[in-house]
Every structure is written in structure tokens, then in C-alpha cells.
Amino acid sequence: MIKPDLTMTLPDTIGRAHFVGIGGSGMSGIARLFLQAGVLVTGSDRVENGYTQALRELGAEIHIGHEASNVGDADTLVVTGALWQDNPEYQYALAHDIPVLHRSQALAWLTRGERLVAVAGAHGKSGTTGMLATALVELGADPSFVNGAVIEGLETNARRGESDLFVIEADESDGSFLLYDTAVALILNIDDDHLDHYGSYDAVEDAFVTFADKARELVVISADDNGARAVLPRISHQHVVTFGQSETADVRVTGISTVGPVGFTLRWRGREFPVQLTLPGRHHAHNAAGAFAVLVHLGIDPDRAAVALQSYGGTHRRFELHGTVGGVSVYDDYAHHPAEVRAVLEAARSVVGDGRIIAVHQPHTYSRTQRLAKEFADTLESYADETVVLDVFGAREDPVPGVTGALVSESFHDASKVAFIADWQEASDYTAKIARDGDFVITLGCGDVYRIVPQLLESLRRADG
Secondary structure (H helix, E strand, C coil): CCCCCCCCCCCCCCCCEEEECCCCHHHHHHHHHHHHCCCCEEEEECCCCHHHHHHHHCCCEEEECCCHHHHCCCCEEEECCCCCCCCHHHHHHHHCCCCEEEHHHHHHHHCCCCEEEEEECCCCHHHHHHHHHHHHHHCCCCCEEEEEEEECCCCEEEECCCCCEEEEECCCCCCHHHHCCCCEEEECCCCCCCHHHHCCHHHHHHHHHHHHHHCCCEEEEECCCHHHHHHHHHCCCCCEEEEECCCCCCEEEEEEECCCCCEEEEEECCEEEEEECCCCCHHHHHHHHHHHHHHHHCCCCHHHHHHHHCCCCCECCCCEEEEEECCEEEEEECCCCHHHHHHHHHHHHCCCCCCCEEEEECCECHHHHHHHHHHHHHHHHHHCCEEEECCCECCCCCCCCCCCCHHHHCCCCCHHHEEECCCHHHHHHHHHHHCCCCCEEEEECCCCHHHHHHHHHHHHHHHHC
16 A cells, blocks of 8 residues: 655646556546646556546546556656555656655645635545535536546546636545645544554544644534544634534534435525435435535525535446346445445435345455454344345455455354355355345445446346346
């Protein structure tokens, strides 16, 4: 794992930029904006995907596979934190004194001098960033944005606008959200995640306090989330707005209806604003309240802000339907923490009707799996009818002896509701065998679990045939 040097001074110019891991959701968005800014872009990744194809069409030179020769005559190397230190392109840059920027530093370079809205939190960042970007576009504000997922309706994860507004998903996992010159800080929640970087939960809280107090204009923070409430008294910023269902919230969510797409009312300064989203899940109501507070601060009329939020249609890899075979619908979601898994499965429950929910869970990183196996098991057992657990997606970590997906499955109280199956084809066939008309199959994880979706659909077709 490569961590950003938060003390590094950003360069005045980038020159020709080479992105290592350019096909990632975050990296591709930054590369897209570099191209739109007139920067010559090359890049590499392990496999071809939709992001690499789109960047090629915009003029980027993309290599599949990592080789030192891919760097060419680049003036700057941009890397993702998930990169291993022994990557040949990274090592070539170090050996030839080519400046290396972490992707967060490249994003900080792009946002210099802009009125930056940074969305932070352990969960919900991509969705809320997408909601804000969609609403601002709908309102004609023409913002720039970079998101960790493609936004439905806008059909991109990044775009350069003409206004000075810039909305980003600010990643707290490695502390890089502290790099940005933030005008408006939106904090959705704070959880005991990414302890591999921070070392302790106290350090996580400290980072969020620093992030909030650095905001030049406003802090918008959840009044419902336990972690956010705990740090609120420590925030010294002069302008803080809270949101949520709490009676103390400045923007209060009331009357949530979770039968089908979520509807609710926002109360602000003695007025009520009804909102009906197109997506299921009460977590969207919470996120919309935070987005509403930001929009109103930016000068948007509150009636127009509430209406604009309704134009948001979701993001890719967030409860995304990929197909239905024999009455069984297959969804994919990025959820990789127990709180996220619960939110997704609750949303699914509100629309599945008489059908069942079959979760296909890929644990992400050995450290998180080892620490949260029981929480994952409790959540999956409580909110899914059946669960298939795959093996761990290690991401940036080396394997840990004894840490496999079996840690999750063995933590279930009722062993009949779970199966640990490491082989993907066997897992797909097993899922198809137990699925029936009306069921939802939902893949869960931020690794490569989305790649099992075609296998699931094919197994369902064979079982249906």
C-alpha cells in the first residue's frame, strides 16, 4: 500500500501524467478531468474495463499490464493507494526521479482555487456526492465533480463544469481527506474502520475533527450517527449545521416511508419540504438531509433544493440491477462494512415483496475480516434469508494465516442459513440451486465480487432451463 505524503508541496504544473491503476473508479475520474484540463494522459491497469475504454475515447493512451516501459516520457506519476510498493512502474519513477503523486494529491491539484464541497464519512460518500452533483446539475449550477462511482443520469463519475463549485468524495481511509482546501465539509458518519492506517479509533476521531475545522465556510454533520455526535463537541468551527432524525437536528428528517422508494419530509427553519426519491432505503433520506443543508448554504432556494434532490437516480455498484432470470433478480452493491450491508439489505427488503434475499458476500481485506467477522455474520444472518460467503479479497494486504471467509460463516448462529464456498463457479451454482422466483440475489463487497455476476446469471439460466 502506498500512503500519501501529506506534507508534500503540490507542483505548479503536471506535464505529461501517467496513471498506475487508471481503471479504478476514483483514478479514472481524476484522469478524465486531467484530460479535460488539457493534460496529456497515459495509464495502465491489470485488466480492461469500461473506465479504460471511456478514457481511450477521450484521448488517453492505456496499457493493459504493468511494465516499466509504460511510463514512457511521463513528467508525473499518479498512483492509487492500493498499489504494491514493488510495482515496476512505481519503481521506475523512483529510480528516474519522476515526481509521484498519490491520487488524492492529484485531486487536490485539480481542485485548487475552487469552492470545494467535500463529502466524508465511513459510509454513503459516493451516493451523497452523486446526489449533490445531480441536484446541482439539475439546478443549472454546472459544478465540477469527482465521484467514486458512475452517477446514474449523468453517466459519468467525473466532469469539469464552468462554475467554481467542485464536489468530491473525500476519502478518509488513509487520511488524504485532510489534503483538500475544503469550503464545505459534509460528514455523514464516523466509524471504527481503517484502523490499519490510523492505529486507533481516537486517531480516526482526531482526523475528522481536523477535517471539520479546516473547512473555510461550513461544517454539515449528522446528528444521528453515534460517531459524529461524539466528535461534535470537539469541533470548534463557527458555522455548524446538523441533520438527521434527531429532534436536535437543524435539518430534521421526519415521516420516512420505506415501502418501496423512500419518501420523507425535511423540516428546516419552521418549514417542511416533502421529498420522494426513486431509490429504496432509509439511509438515502439521511444522506439527502445532509445534501439539502449543503445546497441551501450554497444559496439554492430550499423549495428548489428539495425538488432537485428527487432527480438523483443512484450510482453504479450501489444496489444495481444486472438482470433477472426465472424471476430471480441479481443485484450488485459495493457494501463492505456491516453498517453498509445492513443499509443495503434493509433497502432490498422494502422492495422484494414476498421474495427472499440471498446475499453473496465477499469479505474485504484480512484485517477487517478478522476484526469484524462476527458483526458481518450477525448482520447477514439478521437481514438476509440466505448467505453465500466467498473468500477474502485481500486488496492491499498480505494474507493472514487462518483468515478466510470461513471466519464469517462460522460466526453464524444458524449454520443452515450460510455456506462458505471459495470457488466462484460452485458458489454461483449453489446460489442458483437455492434461488426461486421472486428472490433477490445481491453481491456485496468493494473488491472484484461484481465479476461473479455473469456467472450467477449463467447458473440461473442453466437452472431455469
